[in-house]
Amino acid sequence: MAMTTGEKWFQGFAVVLSASLSLAMIYPFIHMISISLSTPAEALRPGIHLYPRELTLDAYQKALTSNGMWYGFQNTIFRTVVGTFLSLVFMSMAAYPLSKKDLPDRNFFMMFIIMTMFFSGGLIPTYLLVKNLGLFDSRWVYVIPVLFNTFSLIILRNFFMEIPSELEDSAKIDGANDIRTLFSIVIPLSKPILATVGLWSAVMHWNAWFDALIYVQDQSKVVLQVFIRRLIVENQDLEIMKMMDDQKSLNAETVKAAVLMVATLPILLLYPFLQKYFIQGILVGSLKG
Incomplete structure (x- = not known):
């Protein structure tokens, strides 16, 4: 027509x-x-x-020879890979029981979880908690405090509710317990939503910098975004600044642009591999409440 x-x-x-x-x-x-x-x-x-x-390629050569850049890459890759994996595991283990209608007081637990989207303890209590837990100046401070994201947890729960209960019943008839059912039946059927939530978590970890700024003092444990902030906003990376003073082939703009490209491209290259799951996962995970 x-x-x-x-x-x-x-x-x-x-x-x-x-x-x-x-x-x-x-x-x-x-x-x-x-x-x-x-x-x-x-x-x-x-x-x-x-x-x-x-x-x-002088700017890239000098950016990639900076110790601060490599320390930042190592710590950012650690928090992105480990943090995303552990978040998916723990959020899946929390979302699975919450997706069951026969869970006692399920509505109470959901209301309690949703409240955390609107209220928080604040920066000072969080700082004291992190310090008392022994996470101060540790790489695990990048992972443990942000294991759970309420919105992602709700999306996972809604997706799990769409999985036919007959599949889980058949697994239990064969002798599988709840943990085995989750990891052998539910998780393999949830690749779209896990890829979607995993991408959100990976982007969050890759771009995060504030927690490193306030919880980490050891410069060998800071993340890439803190290194970039000091270079671009504060002009404080003495190693790269010395390189630019020693060589006339470099200036601040070219090095800053090279550092930004090196830091941005890895997470951008991740999206095409997850794109086929992304739309399906977010649509199905957001339909049922």
């Missing part, structure tokens, strides 16, 4: 709007990539930077 004039205008407007928004989001990345690959003179040139006119 042919589209009406109004539908054609609407479709054209939607295409133009989508293209404009896409360009607005893509151009900053193109600009930063161009700056990071440019010489200092070209990087300081005013105007639009769509491609490097004078190509050089």
Whole structure:
């Protein structure tokens, strides 16, 4: 059936709007990539930077030889991988019983959990709790305090409620207990929602910096985002600043752009591998309450 004039205008407007928004989001990345690959003179040139006119990899070379960069990468990868894995395990173990209608006082537990979305202890009590638990200046401070995310827990619970109970009953008839049923039946059927929640958790861990700033003093345990903040916002990374003073082929803009690209690309490259699960998981997990 042919589209009406109004539908054609609407479709054209939607295409133009989508293209404009896409360009607005893509151009900053193109600009930063161009700056990071440019010489200092070209990087300081005013105007639009769509491609490097004078190509050089000096900024990447110096950024990747910084000890602070590698310490940050190691700690960020640790918190992202370990934190995401443990969050999925513990949130799944909490969401599974909450998805059962025969759980005693299920509504009370859900109300208690949902309250944590609106109320928190505050920064000072949280700081004292972390210190008293012995997590201060430890890499585990990146993982344990953020094991649970209430919104993700609710999404997981709703997805588990959609799984036919007959599958679990058949497993129990064969002698499986609740733990075996969860990890042998429920978890394999929940790949879409686990991939979705896992991506949320990974992005959160990769971008987090405030907890490292207030809980960690050992500079070999800080995460990548703290290193970037000190370099870009505070200009405090003495190692890279000395490199720029020693070599005229570097300046602050090219090195900062290179550091941003190195820190951003890994988490961006993760999304295509999870995209096929993402939409399915979020739609199914948000339907049933």
